[in-house]
C-alpha cells in the first residue's frame with residue numbers, strides 16, 4: 145500500500161469482498177504474484193449521468209496492442225464519441241518489458257483503476273513496476289492510491305509539488321466535474337517516488353525503453369509526454385484532449401505556450417507515430433493540427449477584440465470561432481474558460 149490512509153479506507157467496504165483470496169489470486173504460476181487487494185472488492189457501476197462530461201462508474205475501458213508489448217487503454221465509446229465531439233474518459237496504457245510493466249496513468253477512481261489492472265492481467269502476470277502520471281489532474285493519478293507499495297510512481301517534479309499543495313482542491317474540482325457519487329474522494333494522496341525534471345526520464349523495462357518527456361507548458365506546468373521509441377507510440381495526456389472537434393482545456397491558461405508545446409511535440413515525432421490523446425482513441429500525428437489551429441485562432445481573435453476595445457463580456461460574445469464548433473463542452477470550455485483566460489493574459493482588464 146502506498147499510504148497508511150489507504151488501509152482504513154479499504155476496510156470500509158469489506159462486506160462486499162468475497163472469499164478473502166488476495167495475494168496471488170490473479171497469477172497462474174507465480175509464487176508471489178503481485179496483489180491488488182483494492183481490486184478484490186466489488187465495484188460500483190452506475191448509469192451515465194447526462195449532466196456530467198462523462199460518468200466514471202459508467203465507463204468501460206478497453207485495450208488494444210499498438211506494437212509488441214505496447215497497449216493503449218481507452219473508453220470503449222471512443223471510436224463513436226471522439227469524432228462526434230462527445231467527451232470521453234481518461235486514456236492511458238501499459239508497456240510490458242521482460243522485467244515488468246509500466247502503467248501510463250492510473251485513472252480517476254478505484255473502479256477504473258481496477259479495470260485497467262484487469263486489462264494488464266489479461267496480457268501478463270509480470271509485476272507492475274512503474275506508474276507514470278502525465279498531469280496533476282486527478283483523472284490521471286487518483287488511482288495511485290490503489291497501487292501496491294512497491295510500484296514506483298513517476299511524476300514531473302512540478303506536478304508532484306502541485307499535488308502536495310492542492311490535493312484536496314483537486315478532489316473537489318473532480319467531484320464537481322465528474323460527480324460526488326463516483327468514489328472519487330476515496331482516494332488518498334500518494335507521494336511520487338521518482339521526480340522528473342525538465343530534462344526528462346527514461347527506463348528500460350527489459351527489451352523495451354519508455355521515456356517521460358517534457359516539452360514545455362502543455363496544460364499545466366508539469367505535463368509529461370510518455371514515449372516508446374521502439375514502437376513510435378506517444379501518450380500526450382491532457383494537452384491534446386482528443387481529435388477534432390475537441391478543443392484544449394486551458395484551465396491554467398497560457399494559450400500561446402500550449403500552442404508552442406503542441407507544435408513542438410508534433411515536430412519531435414516521426415511521421416508514422418501513433419498518438420494517444422488524453423481522452424480518446426489513438427490518432428496519427430495530424431491529430432495535433434486542430435488544437436494548434438484552434439489556439440492560433442483563439443489568440444488572434446481575442447487580441448483583435450482587445451485591440452477593438454471590447455470588454456471581456458463583449459469578447460466572449462464576439463469570439464465565437466464558428467469554424468471550430470462541434471465539441472459538446474464548447475460553451476463551458478471555450479466561452480467561460482479559454483476566452484477569459486486568454487483575454488486576461490493578453491492584457492485585458
Ligand SMILES: [Zn+2]
Pocket residue numbers: 234281283284382422423
Ligand atoms: Zn484528463
